[in-house]
Amino acid sequence: MQYDVVIGLEVHAELKTNTKCFCACKNQAGSEPNTNCCPVCVGLPGALPILNKFAVEQTIRAGLALGFDINRTAIFERKNYFYPDLAKAYQISQLVKPICVHGSLRVGDKVIPIHRIHLEEDAGKLVHGADGNTLIDYNRGGVPLIELVTEALQEPHIESAEEAIAFLEKLRQIYIYAGVSDCLIEKGQMRADVNVSLKPKGSSTYGTKVEMKNIMGFKSVYRAIKYEIERQRDILDDGGVIEQETRKWDDDKGENFTLRTKENSQDYRYFPDPDLLAVEISDAEVERIKKSMPILPDELKARYMNEFGLSEYDADVLLQFKHVSDFFNECVAEYNQPKNVCNWLTTEIMARIKTETGAGPILISKQNLLWLIKNVDDKKINRLNAKEVLSKVWGTNLNSEAVAKQNNWIIDIDNGALDGIVKKVVDSNPNVVAQFKAEADPKILNYLVGQVMKEVRGKASAADVMAKIKELLG
Amino acid sequence: MLSDSEFEHLRNLSKLELSEGEINKFKADFNDVIAFASQVSKAQVDLTKSYFSSIKMEDLREDMPKPSLKQEEVIKNAPNKKNGCFVVPRIME
Numbered sequence: 001m002q003y004d005v006v007i008g009l010e011v012h013a014e015l016k017t018n019t020k021c022f023c024a025c026k027n028q029a030g031s032e033p034n035t036n037c038c039p040v041c042v043g044l045p046g047a048l049p050i051l052n053k054f055a056v057e058q059t060i061r062a063g064l065a066l067g068f069d070i071n072r073t074a075i076f077e078r079k080n081y082f083y084p085d086l087a088k089a090y091q092i093s094q095l096v097k098p099i100c101v102h103g104s105l106r107v108g109d110k111v112i113p114i115h116r117i118h119l120e121e122d123a124g125k126l127v128h129g130a131d132g133n134t135l136i137d138y139n140r141g142g143v144p145l146i147e148l149v150t151e152a153l154q155e156p157h158i159e160s161a162e163e164a165i166a167f168l169e170k171l172r173q174i175y176i177y178a179g180v181s182d183c184l185i186e187k188g189q190m191r192a193d194v195n196v197s198l199k200p201k202g203s204s205t206y207g208t209k210v211e212m213k214n215i216m217g218f219k220s221v222y223r224a225i226k227y228e229i230e231r232q233r234d235i236l237d238d239g240g241v242i243e244q245e246t247r248k249w250d251d252d253k254g255e256n257f258t259l260r261t262k263e264n265s266q267d268y269r270y271f272p273d274p275d276l277l278a279v280e281i282s283d284a285e286v287e288r289i290k291k292s293m294p295i296l297p298d299e300l301k302a303r304y305m306n307e308f309g310l311s312e313y314d315a316d317v318l319l320q321f322k323h324v325s326d327f328f329n330e331c332v333a334e335y336n337q338p339k340n341v342c343n344w345l346t347t348e349i350m351a352r353i354k355t356e357t358g359a360g361p362i363l364i365s366k367q368n369l370l371w372l373i374k375n376v377d378d379k380k381i382n383r384l385n386a387k388e389v390l391s392k393v394w395g396t397n398l399n400s401e402a403v404a405k406q407n408n409w410i411i412d413i414d415n416g417a418l419d420g421i422v423k424k425v426v427d428s429n430p431n432v433v434a435q436f437k438a439e440a441d442p443k444i445l446n447y448l449v450g451q452v453m454k455e456v457r458g459k460a461s462a463a464d465v466m467a468k469i470k471e472l473l474g
Numbered sequence: 475m476l477s478d479s480e481f482e483h484l485r486n487l488s489k490l491e492l493s494e495g496e497i498n499k500f501k502a503d504f505n506d507v508i509a510f511a512s513q514v515s516k517a518q519v520d521l522t523k524s525y526f527s528s529i530k531m532e533d534l535r536e537d538m539p540k541p542s543l544k545q546e547e548v549i550k551n552a553p554n555k556k557n558g559c560f561v562v563p564r565i566m567e
């Protein structure tokens with residue numbers, strides 16, 4: 001039987017702020033355990049939460065980046081559950097009036113509707129020991145977290161694992177460019193819950209949803225969705241019924257198993273947190289944040305393609321990492337040759353910074369790189385030597401111009417002298433010239449170019465030399 | 475009145491083990507508390523107005539860090555601690 005697949009996503013991202021959501025402890029990963037904690041963080045009786053203005057601002061910023069409406073009144077609720085990652089036995093979250101409602105995200109040709117983004121606090125970190133004990137570090141507890149939920153009952157839906165990953169990658173890029181989160185997946189700064197349901201093709205009734213929570217990494221999300229679609233398809237094809245349940249994805253085994261069924265589903269007993277006032281968000285505040293919005297990837301892409309004439313592929317490569325496109329923008333602001341700058345960045349620089357999980361820092365200054373690009377463009381240094389300079393300068397505090405001079409790579413040979421050398425090489429290689437005249441294949445001339453370059457120790461442009469040889473041979 | 479199943483649900487959420495005697499005692503207490511709180515519903519209020527108080531976003535806390543507690547202070551009262559962490563029995567979902 002043919003089925004329509006419907007995929008829902010709940011995406012958590014840790015906000016970039018100085019302090020936690022409800023206290024003035026640092027929002028800082030990598031500290032010694034329980035050193036960014038106060039009575040609020042560890043839920044001591046009588047401790048009162050005080051909401052961080054910037055966490056609200058960042059949530060609004062995330063919402064604006066995705067075209068959300070901003071609720072003018074936001075309310076915080078307690079979500080009660082008993083687990084040691086929450087010292088208070090409840091998480092402060094939002095249910096009835098989240099900060100952002102009704103947004104969307106374009107993935108390919110589809111505009112996927114998004115239900116809401118709300119602000120909540122992250123939980124502490126548990127380390128399960130082999131001795132039957134669990135260690136708790138509350139540094140992460142109270143870190144501001146935004147949860148985005150896609151629209152469950154409104155089309156178009158995410159319909160495949162590929163679309164889900166495209167959605168997550170696009171969302172991650174937007175959050176990073178908007179400056180709301182670093183979204184480091186390996187540090188758990190972005191996590192996804194996935195729900196999957198199948199319905200007979202064309203049917204207007206939705207199937208039963210199965211949820212998988214806290215899947216780490218996009219590759220795992222992809223595999224988990226593929227697996228769950230197949231599992232449900234097998235059950236339905238055999239005439240079975242899908243149970244509404246939460247399943248746990250086991251990445252090592254590549255399969256999932258039942259965690260919680262509908263009968264023992266959680267009862268969170270949400271109610272408004274009496275410790276926190278409702279927040280009034282004025283038009284003026286929303287306007288102020290709108291004005292402070294950084295330029296987002298879609299807008300940059302359009303500029304790269306329309307104003308700078310870059311290909312879509314090149315634009316995507318530059319935009320894949322914010323620090324690369326930032327560097328590109330700075331370089332172009334100073335040297336208005338976007339295509340040439342782009343070529344250097346997408347080849348030489350990307351090759352040096354790309355890692356398995358992302359990209360490292362660019363270890364050459366804008367000035368040093370621009371010196372190389374400009375001087376290659378002006379034929380003051382040949383491309384191969386310029387790449388050599390880049391290798392020598394990379395990761396050091398050497399200066400491109402000094403390195404080029406030291407190695408005697410600055411092209412200072414005058415035209416007349418170069419003509420003389422070209423003539424000498426052509427005259428002393430009659431066999432090559434004869435072969436070229438017989439076969440008319442310009443590749444044969446590469447040998448002569450190489451000879452000239454050797455004579456001038458690379459201090460000429462290969463293209464110039466080729467032109468001179470061709471001219472000489474008529 | 476709290477039904478037996480509602481009471482059992484609450485007991486379960488609270489992770490409490492109760493004896494037969496405690497169950498009867500707490501059930502009675504619970505019903506007293508609910509009866510007391512129910513007086514609120516007799517109040518004459520205009521439900522078209524909202525009664526919750528609010529704060530302007532502008533007046534929220536600025537995002538400036540303040541010193542946290544020292545690690546030994548944070549875990550001082552924990553019955554079991556290790557490597558600067560609280561230690562609890564392992565609970566897996």
Ligand SMILES: [Zn+2]
Pocket residue numbers: 020023024025036037038039040041142542
């Ligand atoms: Zn704190």
